[in-house]
Amino acid sequence: MQDRRTLTDIQVNETLTNTVLKTPLLWYVILAFMGGIVMLGVVAVGLLVNMGQGLNGYNRPVMWAFFLTNMVFWIGISHAGVMLSAILRLAQAEFRRPATRAAEVLTVFALATAGLMPIVHLGRLWRAYWIFPYDFSRGIWPDVRSQAVWDPHAISTYLIGSSLFIFVALIPDLAVLRDRTTGIVHSIYTMLAMGWRGTVRQWRLQAIAGIILSALLLPVFVSVHSIVSWDFSMLVGVPSWHTTIFAPYFVIGAVHSGVAGVITVLVLMRWLFGWHDYIRREHIDSLARLLFVVALAWFFFFMLEFMFGLYHQEGTEMVVRELWLFHAPWNAIFVIFILTAFVIPVPLWLFRSVRRSFPLMFFTTILVNVGMWLERFLLIIPGLERKHPFTFSWGEYAPSIFEITIITATFALVATMILLFARAFPLIPLGDAKEARVLRDEIRIGRRTVQAVLREE
Amino acid sequence: MASEEVARDVLQRTFVKGGRYWQAVAVLAVVFLLGVVGFILKLGDERAQWGYFAATFSYLFTVAQTAPVVSVALRLAKNHWRRPLARASELFAVVGLFNLLFFIPLLILLPSIEGRNTIWILGVWPSRFYTPHIFDTLALVGLVVLGLLFLWTAAVPDFAAAREQRGGRGRYAFLALGWQGTARQWRIQRALLGLLGGLYFMDVLTTHFLISSDFSMALVPGWVDSIYPTFHALTGLQAAVAVTIVTMFLLRTVGGYREYLPMESFWGLSKILLAMSLMWFYFWWSAFITFWYGRLPVEQNIIQLIMFGPYRPFFIIGFLFCCIFAVGLLIWNPLRKSPAAMAAIAAMILVGGFFDRMRLYVASWSLADTTEHELTKVPAAIWPQVPDLLVIAGGLAGAVLVYMLATRVVPVMSIWEMKELRLYQVPRQLVRRRMLSLGKPE
Numbered sequence: 058m059q060d061r062r063t064l065t066d067i068q069v070n071e072t073l074t075n076t077v078l079k080t081p082l083l084w085y086v087i088l089a090f091m092g093g094i095v096m097l098g099v100v101a102v103g104l105l106v107n108m109g110q111g112l113n114g115y116n117r118p119v120m121w122a123f124f125l126t127n128m129v130f131w132i133g134i135s136h137a138g139v140m141l142s143a144i145l146r147l148a149q150a151e152f153r154r155p156a157t158r159a160a161e162v163l164t165v166f167a168l169a170t171a172g173l174m175p176i177v178h179l180g181r182l183w184r185a186y187w188i189f190p191y192d193f194s195r196g197i198w199p200d201v202r203s204q205a206v207w208d209p210h211a212i213s214t215y216l217i218g219s220s221l222f223i224f225v226a227l228i229p230d231l232a233v234l235r236d237r238t239t240g241i242v243h244s245i246y247t248m249l250a251m252g253w254r255g256t257v258r259q260w261r262l263q264a265i266a267g268i269i270l271s272a273l274l275l276p277v278f279v280s281v282h283s284i285v286s287w288d289f290s291m292l293v294g295v296p297s298w299h300t301t302i303f304a305p306y307f308v309i310g311a312v313h314s315g316v317a318g319v320i321t322v323l324v325l326m327r328w329l330f331g332w333h334d335y336i337r338r339e340h341i342d343s344l345a346r347l348l349f350v351v352a353l354a355w356f357f358f359f360m361l362e363f364m365f366g367l368y369h370q371e372g373t374e375m376v377v378r379e380l381w382l383f384h385a386p387w388n389a390i391f392v393i394f395i396l397t398a399f400v401i402p403v404p405l406w407l408f409r410s411v412r413r414s415f416p417l418m419f420f421t422t423i424l425v426n427v428g429m430w431l432e433r434f435l436l437i438i439p440g441l442e443r444k445h446p447f448t449f450s451w452g453e454y455a456p457s458i459f460e461i462t463i464i465t466a467t468f469a470l471v472a473t474m475i476l477l478f479a480r481a482f483p484l485i486p487l488g489d490a491k492e493a494r495v496l497r498d499e500i501r502i503g504r505r506t507v508q509a510v511l512r513e514e
Numbered sequence: 515m516a517s518e519e520v521a522r523d524v525l526q527r528t529f530v531k532g533g534r535y536w537q538a539v540a541v542l543a544v545v546f547l548l549g550v551v552g553f554i555l556k557l558g559d560e561r562a563q564w565g566y567f568a569a570t571f572s573y574l575f576t577v578a579q580t581a582p583v584v585s586v587a588l589r590l591a592k593n594h595w596r597r598p599l600a601r602a603s604e605l606f607a608v609v610g611l612f613n614l615l616f617f618i619p620l621l622i623l624l625p626s627i628e629g630r631n632t633i634w635i636l637g638v639w640p641s642r643f644y645t646p647h648i649f650d651t652l653a654l655v656g657l658v659v660l661g662l663l664f665l666w667t668a669a670v671p672d673f674a675a676a677r678e679q680r681g682g683r684g685r686y687a688f689l690a691l692g693w694q695g696t697a698r699q700w701r702i703q704r705a706l707l708g709l710l711g712g713l714y715f716m717d718v719l720t721t722h723f724l725i726s727s728d729f730s731m732a733l734v735p736g737w738v739d740s741i742y743p744t745f746h747a748l749t750g751l752q753a754a755v756a757v758t759i760v761t762m763f764l765l766r767t768v769g770g771y772r773e774y775l776p777m778e779s780f781w782g783l784s785k786i787l788l789a790m791s792l793m794w795f796y797f798w799w800s801a802f803i804t805f806w807y808g809r810l811p812v813e814q815n816i817i818q819l820i821m822f823g824p825y826r827p828f829f830i831i832g833f834l835f836c837c838i839f840a841v842g843l844l845i846w847n848p849l850r851k852s853p854a855a856m857a858a859i860a861a862m863i864l865v866g867g868f869f870d871r872m873r874l875y876v877a878s879w880s881l882a883d884t885t886e887h888e889l890t891k892v893p894a895a896i897w898p899q900v901p902d903l904l905v906i907a908g909g910l911a912g913a914v915l916v917y918m919l920a921t922r923v924v925p926v927m928s929i930w931e932m933k934e935l936r937l938y939q940v941p942r943q944l945v946r947r948r949m950l951s952l953g954k955p956e
Contacts, residue, residue, distance in 0.1 A: 279796065293808045302740035304800040357719065358744070365740035367635055495944075500953040502937050507953040511942060514950050 064334055069490050070233055076330055076479045077234060083329060088476045091469040098466020101459045102177055110180045112459045118444040119454035121437055124178040127464050129307070129433040131171035131471075132212070132285050134426075136308070137315025138164025138219055139278040141344075142226075143271035151496075151510055152343035154489040155335045159326060159475075160319045161223045162484065166474040167318075168216050170467050175208070177463060204287045211284040215277050222270045228253050228263060229488045282307045289436070296373035297366055297440040306358040313355040313398070314429035316348045317422035322475070324419040326484055335485050338413040345412035352403045352425075359399075359432075373446060380439040387439055390431050398428025515773060517933040521675045524932075527770060528676070528925045534768070535918070542915040549908005553619075555901040561623050565876030566902040568729060570909040571616035573871045575654075575725060577757050577864065578913055579613060580750035581606035582661050583718050584758045584783075585668075586711035594938060594952055595782040597931040598774050601924070602765060603758045604668055607661030608920040609913045610654075616909060617654055620729065621647050629885040631735065633727045646728040653721040660717055664710040667703060671695065671930040685923070722747035730878040734819065736812040736888035739805075745797040752790035752836065753867045756860035759783055763857030765926060774927050777851055784850035787860065791840040798837070812888040820877050824895030828873035835866020 064072075076084075105112055115122060141160040145153035176185045188199055188209050199206045232253035235246035253259060286307035289298040320341060327336040366374045380387045402421035405411045412418065438454055445451065456464075478484070498509040515523070556567065584603040588596035626643035627634055634645040666689070674693035677686035693699060726746035731737050759780065765771040802821070805813035821829045840863050849855040880896045881889070898906070938953035 283796075283800070287803070287807075290804050291807050293810060299804065299808055300738075300740045301742070301801040301804045302744070303804070305741065305744065305797060361723075361740050361743060364633065365738060368633060368740075369631060369736075369738045370635065498942065498951040500938065500940050500951055502953065507938070507955060509938075509940070509951045509953045511944055511949040511951055514941070514948050 064494065066491055069487055072332065072334070073483045073485050073487050073490065074234060074237065076484060077481060078237060080480060081330070084476060084480070088473060091473040091476065094469035095466050095473055098463050098470065101462040101466070105177065105459060106182065112457055114455045114457040114460060116452040116454055118450065119438060119441045119452050121441060122454055123456050123460040123464055124174045126430070126434045126437050127467055128171045128174035129285055130314070130430045131167045131174070131467065132282055133311035133314045133429060134318045135164045135167040135171060135315065136278055136282060136311035137319045139274045140312050140315060141319055142222070143274055146267065146271050151493065152340045154493050155340055155485050156319055156323055156344065157489065158226065158484050158486050159322050161219060161226065162475055162478050163318060163322055164219045165216065165223060166471045168212060168219065170471050172212050172216065204284065204291050207284045208288060211281045215281045218270070218274050218277050222274060225263065225266045225270060226486060227482055229255065230483045230486060233487055279308055282311045295440045295444050297377040300362060300365060302358060302362050302365070306362050309351065309355045309358050310429060310432065313351050314426050316344065316351055317425035320344050320348065320418055320422045321426070324415050327415065332485065335490060341415065341418050342409070342412045345406050345418060349403060349406045352399060356399050373443065376443050377439050380443065381435060387435065390435060394428045394431040394435060397424040398432060517936055520932050521929050524925045524927045524929050525676055525679050528921065531922065539915065539918055542911045542918070545911035546908050546915055548904050549912060552901040552904025552908055556905065562880050562882055562896060564623055565879035565896060566872065566898050567616070567905055568620055568879050569872045569875035570906050571613065571620055572725065572729065572875050573868050574609065574613045574616065574909060574913050576750040576867065576871065577753045578606045578609035579657055579661065580718055580754040581757055582664060583715055583751060584754050586715050589707065589711060592955065593782065594935055595778045597928065597935045598776065598779050599758055599762050599783070600668070600931055601926055601928040602761045603754070604665045605917060605920055605924060605926060606757070607665045609916050610658035610661050612912055612916045614654065614658060621651065624729065625884055630732065632732050646724070650724045650728055653717065653724050657714070657717045657721050660710060660714045664707070664714050665924065667706045667710055668928065669924050670703060672925045672928065675929055676925070719747055722750055730874055733878045733884050734816065734881060734889055735884060735886040737816050739801055741797055741801050745801065748790065748793055748797055749836065749867060749870060752787065752794060753864060755783055755787045755790060756863040759787070759856050759860035760864065763853055766853060769926070771927060774932060777853060780853045780856045781851050784844060784856050788841065788844040791837055791844060794837045795841070815889045815892055818892045819889065820873055823892045825873040825877050828869045832866045832870030832873060835862050836870060
């Protein structure tokens with residue numbers, strides 16, 4: 058059963074631009090709250106810069122911890138954008154329409170946040186640019202054979218591509234805003250809209266650009282998380298890291314957490330902006346079905362990764378699995394991870410009533426991302442704690458308050474950036490909402506009316 | 515064509531086969547018998563000499579027993595363009611019965627897990643050392659049973675149509691299971707298709723995992739490749755799509771089903787085939803780069819064994835046909851919209867898939883000692899002998915023969931789904947363009 062309501066073009070324009078033109082009061086309240094948390098994070102980073110990395114909970118041999126876990130997590134979230142937008146666009150899936158912009162925006166901001174993490178991790182973050190092949194006076198070139206060099210290039214390529222992707226899709230909406238604003242704001246939208254008049258040729262070019270960018274971004278999206286996985290799997294010295302499945306396992310995990318993240322954002326958008334006519338139960342239902350399939354695939358990969366750690370029965374590999382299963386706090390984290398990333402949400406998604414419930418989908422998708430954050434934590438830290446074969450060189454890691462503050466601030470940072478974006482641009486593409494209305498149809502079969510969609514012959 | 519005509523036409527083609535059909539059956543039967551001769555000649559060979567036999571088994575499993583997944587997956591996605599191809603892919607389930615014959619000798623030849631790598635770390639009751647023998651058999655037999663049940667469930671309404679045309683008696687009266695087309699029966703059939711399809715999908719993945727691990731990777735000391743089962747399953751899905759395309763093309767050109775198999779069905783599958791071919795590279799690369807970059811001696815030896823060493827020609831052909839040429843051709847929309855071009859590309863992928871299976875299975879089975887800790891020396895290539903070639907030809911011919919014989923009983927076009935398609939697809943005019951309104955059943 059679909060809960061559709063027919064809207065006119067004028068209603069679409071008014072309701073979807075109200076985030077820009079008539080911002081609700083709640084927006085300011087949430088922005089102030091999130092901004093406060095971000096400021097706390099900035100202070101924590103400032104203290105780290107001033108007083109050094111000793112403020113973190115690092116303990117040899119664990120020198121990669123919360124920040125890099127968080128980097129992998131946010132890169133994972135960033136995969137939702139292209140996954141949903143590009144693949145579903147190429148597949149002409151109708152349920153993508155209200156989700157694409159939110160997914161793309163989440164991609165860009167999550168990716169930018171992910172990019173911040175290794176910089177904070179560096180300690181001397183003002184030297185971050187040394188990673189790029191720029192021949193300045195020090196005369197040292199980055200070693201292109203190192204996977205640590207591949208990472209920033211992949212992330213920056215993806216960031217540029219995703220930003221372009223958003224911009225191309227935004228142009229028609231920018232023209233609508235241009236026509237509804239005055240003064241300097243009007244001038245800015247005029248410049249950004251690039252002379253858009255909505256001619257047939259412009260629409261055709263925009264559609265072609267969208268398809269080309271979708272096709273080009275897909276390999277980039279796969280490569281980014283693969284390269285992130287190679288940060289770990291290329292290192293033969295750390296138990297549980299050197300495994301061939303890491304690249305696709307990271308990618309499917311990213312899609313799992315990313316699609317869950319998009320659903321979370323959509324439910325929040327519906328609540329905050331009152332877009333009940335655009336983000337409907339059937340959209341969440343379809344996304345939940347997709348998430349169900351992705352979750353099963355991710356779990357299959359997880360089982361393979363776990364099992365092949367035991368397969369060769371190497372002592373160093375077994376000891377990490379032992380940590381996961383039998384030693385506190387790792388066993389507790391492992392149980393929470395499995396429960397939240399798979400055992401609780403996935404069976405719930407079997408029920409149509411859950412898939413079509415906004416509060417329950419919000420709850421289950423939040424659970425997924427709690428689990429997926431812990432998964433990355435489990436993948437990175439226990440292996441490092443048992444990096445060396447001798448017990449005297451084993452170390453334990455516990456995060457400090459500075460790390461916890463910075464990690465919390467990254468969540469607030471992404472929320473802040475999305476809120477600011479919503480203040481300047483529509484979060485649901487106006488053109489898509491109107492096109493969906495034109496292509497909507499019904500077919501009579503006997504005594505029943507079946508929802509249909511028009512497609513070119 | 516009206517709904518009643520569809521039923522009449524498809525059933526007529528099922529009941530009455532032309533001379534060419536019987537000629538093909540005769541040729542395939544002769545080649546199959548030659549394969550039996552080849553098998554007899556191989557009896558008494560060392561285990562290392564059975565690699566080509568194992569590769570043939572694996573290939574048939576990869577192609578034929580994975581093929582019904584095409585129907586299962588597209589049915590779950592509720593595509594309309596999958597309706598004409600659904601039965602062609604489901605019908606491959608019958609080849610699973612034939613492939614069980616290939617499995618028996620391999621079970622006998624598979625060494626016990628004592629003292630060697632295995633996924634069965636603990637071993638399971640009732641036999642510690644023969645755990646893979648038991649569970650792989652269960653998985654494979656389960657797959658055959660599930661495949662046949664899925665096929666039967668999907669074909670029951672068509673069997674009922676055949677029963678009516680045959681005067682309500684004969685084998686179709688039994689196969690139709692008293693089908694009258696009541697609302698309740700349709701509801702049950704739909705639920706069963708969903709359930710059996712889901713189980714089949716999971717069993718395919720499980721069996722790929724077990725077969726690839728127990729009959730290939732575990733035979734090579736020190737080969738720890740966690741992506742290998744997934745690569746195996748993925749290449750299976752790629753081959754499944756390819757074999758469905760080739761079958762559709764043959765049905766369209768030789769079988770007389772041209773009207774039923776529109777370009778959209780080929781086009782839809784072609785995009786999936788392109789995605790699979792890209793993923794072929796990605797999964798292969800994930801394994802390769804990890805081993806190559808790691809520089810561990812055992813991993814360098816394994817790369818030599820299965821890629822760049824004695825079986826390099828097989829690897830190159832598989833790599834080019836399944837990945838490089840496939841992607842290079844499938845990116846072109848005019849080719850994807852041409853049934854003939856798609857059939858040629860799919861056939862190329864099927865050939866490449868066989869070479870890929872040979873480089874993996876012949877290499878794995880060529881090692882004499884499976885109990886070493888690590889692979890320290892890459893053995894020389896084992897090239898196929900005449901009995902091997904006979905077994906390969908006989909195996910492939912036998913599989914095609916079984917499929918062709920099954921088309922004598924089961925309509926190769928799903929009649930009820932074609933009728934449904936006519937209800938859900940309505941032409942419409944949108945301004946100046948002709949469009950299709952596609953109904954989306956809840």
